[in-house]
Every structure is written in C-alpha cells, then in structure tokens.
Amino acid sequence: MKKSDDDVAAAFARLPALLDGDAALIQRGRFLDVDCLLGSTEQAFHVAIHAGRIVDMAPAPVLMRSWTFGYRATPAAWTAFWQPMPKAGWHDLLSLTKRGVATLDGDIRPFMTNLQYFKDLLALPRGTGGAA
Structure with a gap:
C-alpha cells in the first residue's frame, strides 16, 4: 500500500474511538444495528x-x-472528503458516488434510512486531520 492508502486505513481504524467521543451521534444511531463494509477501495473494513x-x-x-x-x-x-473544508463535490458521500470515486452496493436501505448518521460517522476524521 502507498502512504496515502496507509493514512486512510489508519483514519478508518480510529473511527470507533472517534465515535465513542460523540454522544450525540451515538444517540442518533441508537436504533441502528447493521453489519457493513466501509473503507477505501484498497482496504475496506467489516x-x-x-x-x-x-x-x-x-x-x-x-x-x-x-x-x-x-x-x-x-x-x-x-x-x-476529510479536508476541514472540502471542495464542492468532495464534501458529501453521495457526491462522491456521483463523481464515480465511491461505490455504494448491497442492500442500501439501512444506509439510506440512517443517511445522516453515516455522513456524520464517516466525516469524523475531519476533526482529527483525516488522512492528511
């Protein structure tokens, strides 16, 4: 893996700890139970x-x-996406799929039903410098 790939994998590895520090986001997802695959095209996580x-x-x-x-x-x-102020088109998960740099597959109902939760969850590395 290249350095940027390693940085992205490290940012994803920090997600559980970042989420534990956000009580409001945990509260928003309190009815969510799902197994999903999140990450980069080079290294995803169950x-x-x-x-x-x-x-x-x-x-x-x-x-x-x-x-x-x-x-x-x-x-x-x-x-x-993890820049403190991402450029237009790079600021939103659905924008990334529209650009063709991200994929959303499988049964997307839990994702779409809890869209704001996932948007906020996957944006958590912004506050810590992300993969920069």
Missing part, C-alpha cells in the same frame, strides 16, 4: 454497528463474513 456504536471492526476480507451494504471510495477521495 464494521458491526449495534445501537449506534461500532462494536466490531476488522480489516476485510474476512472469510465467510457477510455484510448488508458496502460504501467504499478511493484513497484520494477520502483524503479530499
């Missing part, structure tokens, strides 16, 4: 969310582990 908290996170692929939906973007897209 993420288990229960009652709005990340209870398990393991680097993919994990043999025989299922997931409901996956959201993955290129390392360059995550780096741009």
Whole structure:
C-alpha cells in the first residue's frame, strides 16, 4: 500500500474511538444495528454497528463474513472528503458516488434510512486531520 492508502486505513481504524467521543451521534444511531463494509477501495473494513456504536471492526476480507451494504471510495477521495473544508463535490458521500470515486452496493436501505448518521460517522476524521 502507498502512504496515502496507509493514512486512510489508519483514519478508518480510529473511527470507533472517534465515535465513542460523540454522544450525540451515538444517540442518533441508537436504533441502528447493521453489519457493513466501509473503507477505501484498497482496504475496506467489516464494521458491526449495534445501537449506534461500532462494536466490531476488522480489516476485510474476512472469510465467510457477510455484510448488508458496502460504501467504499478511493484513497484520494477520502483524503479530499476529510479536508476541514472540502471542495464542492468532495464534501458529501453521495457526491462522491456521483463523481464515480465511491461505490455504494448491497442492500442500501439501512444506509439510506440512517443517511445522516453515516455522513456524520464517516466525516469524523475531519476533526482529527483525516488522512492528511
């Protein structure tokens, strides 16, 4: 992996701790229970969310582990997304998919039903410098 790939993977590895520090976001996701695949196109993570908290996170692929939906973007897209003030078109998860630098696949109902939760969850590295 290149340095930027490593930086993005490290930013994702910090997500559980960042989420634990955001009580309002945990409260917003209190009804959410889902297993998903989140990360970069180079290194994704199996993420288990229960009652709005990340209870398990393991680097993919994990043999025989299922997931409901996956959201993955290129390392360059995550780096741009995690800027303190991202440029237009790089500021939003759905904008990244529209640009073609991110994919959303699987059963997207839990993602769309809890869209603001996932937008805020995946933006948490912005406050810590992201992958910069």
